[in-house]
Amino acid sequence: MSRIAARFGALREQGRKALIPYITAGDPQPDVTVPLMHALVEAGADLLELGVPFSDPMADGPVIQAACERALKHHVSLTQVLGMVRRFRETDDQTPVVLMGYLNPIEVMGYAKFASAAHDAGVDGVLTVDLPPEEAHELVDSLKASQLDPIFLAAPTSDDERLRRMAECGSGFLYYVSFKGVTGANRLDIKSVQQKLAQIRANTNLPVGVGFGISDAESAAQVAEFADAVVVGSALVKRIAALANRPEDIAGQAPAIIAEMRRAMDDVAVTAVR
């Protein structure tokens, strides 16, 4: 069983929901990332999403665009990101790590070479924002051959047929993009997300994570009531950006928002169990 499936299985038994923070690797500078990953786990993260910086992050809002730019000032490459995961694994072989990014860096490295290097580094899943299932066969084959979970994005515009197709070629979990828009926008509508999740669950048995627009403990707790996982990106990256001039404080201070979300989500879980 993959680390991702094992983690979701364990959480289900405890009646808890997964909290998945996103950070851009190398933001604001490379040496911050590994200590920050450990600190996020300490603060209550169940899985980690590590963004691979890209020069043209078409699906991201201004907060994550700026994070990519800060990382790229240090020329953080896919190879370096894999090195960060390898170092993280030296002291944490339990927390699943998902790489999130755009296809081109993977395309240039080569699918098979990337998949085996990612597996060796200790990566568990790969989410490629600009790779819909129609174009994904080759990469999915390479990932699966290296025991990596291909994770797909579902959107408000995905119909049953597309959802089924994602369920077929994806594994680990399915990531539901909560609204039409880019990361970090303030458009979360809990009701419509809840309705769409029912449709998604009718088409897949995979755990469903919800991301985009979850900005505080309250929205995290609301989403946790019906989703299997809550993904938090821009809200956390904003804290990192605010500390960009004091990189030594990032691992100590930025994860506070994750701890708050963790508490709020667990309160909901406890209430639900009662």
Add this chain to the structure above:
Amino acid sequence: MVMQAKHAAESVSLKDLPDANGHFGPYGGRFVAETLMGPLEELRLAYQKYAKDPDFQAELDADLARFVGRPSPLYHAERWSRKLGGAQIYLKREDLNHTGAHKINNTVGQALLARRMGKKRVIAETGAGQHGVATATVAARFGMECVVYMGAEDIQRQAINVYRMRLLGARVVAVESGSKTLKDALNEAMRDWVTNVDDTFYIIGTVAGPHPYPAMVRDFQAVIGREARAQILEQAGRLPDALIACVGGGSNAIGLFYPFLEDSDVAMYGVEGGGEGVETGRHAAPLCAGSPGVLHGNRTYLMEDRDGQIIETHSVSAGLDYPGVGPEHAWLKDSGRARYVAVTDSQALEAFHELTRTEGIMPALESSHALAYASQLAPTMDKDQIVVINLSGRGDKDIHTVAALEGIEV
């Protein structure tokens, strides 16, 4: 070269591409966030329906004739041909279209499609501002809300076109991310589209982007080649030996080439922006010096570093200053049907002056790249051979750039 072209035309039916999934060989496709997959399919179906609808085609033809001013003339540049001492050069005068370039052929087509699809808001990306102006123009004509995304750097360089767009009622949004140029404007337009996809039609300006854009924009621009083919047959009694067009994203080039694809004796040359020289690395020539990758919704040749990051381009011509190229060009290159070359900024400038002084036609700096290559190719050909060049736009928009380069204050 001609032998190679013949072989390619016989072995694959180039005109039937892309396939159902928008692939030109390994290129093209749909590499976008999931949210856009549904809307792209909706667009493909609408385009497929109206491309065969006589009512839509009649409306398009009428606008091309009376609003754009088509057909554009095919002009025999006799004095320049004599000066070069080789092949006879004919210029396809897209510079005479309304708004001064070929861009409007496509924006009229897409705006008519947007109207049929019930979209009331159009958005566009622009580099030099030509596509932005062409989009703002059709938006004004059809009473649509129009937002144009333009890199903050380009806004500085192209103040007059920014003002033209505003006069036409468009909102011009400065894009401050990345390199603040055309590629970043395209990213931002995509972000707008993904956010406002229910009521918004994204008018892409070139033959790039996710399927069906490369095929759809090509079809709207193919009017150039259809006219040119009929005109040269009428004027010279035979097909040309070579076609030449500049290639940024590649819409004017594919518009000229496409109707000739099966004429295997017609050689095709796409001319990229060589900037300071391809060997210097400061250029905009992904087909000549780039490598395949995925950007802006399609797989194609890109200017990228070894980590897969997109790198900055350099060209005197803002319309060629783009790190990618339409996927059909990538395929025409690999298949050998078309050949791609680059000319430098200074060669293009020389051609700009040459045509202006010899024929009384001031070409756009983009088109000047095609002219510069013609001035190398034509002298190697016989006097009874024929070259058709796509004069894709007029040069008025560039006079400030030309003057500045020559230290003249206008």
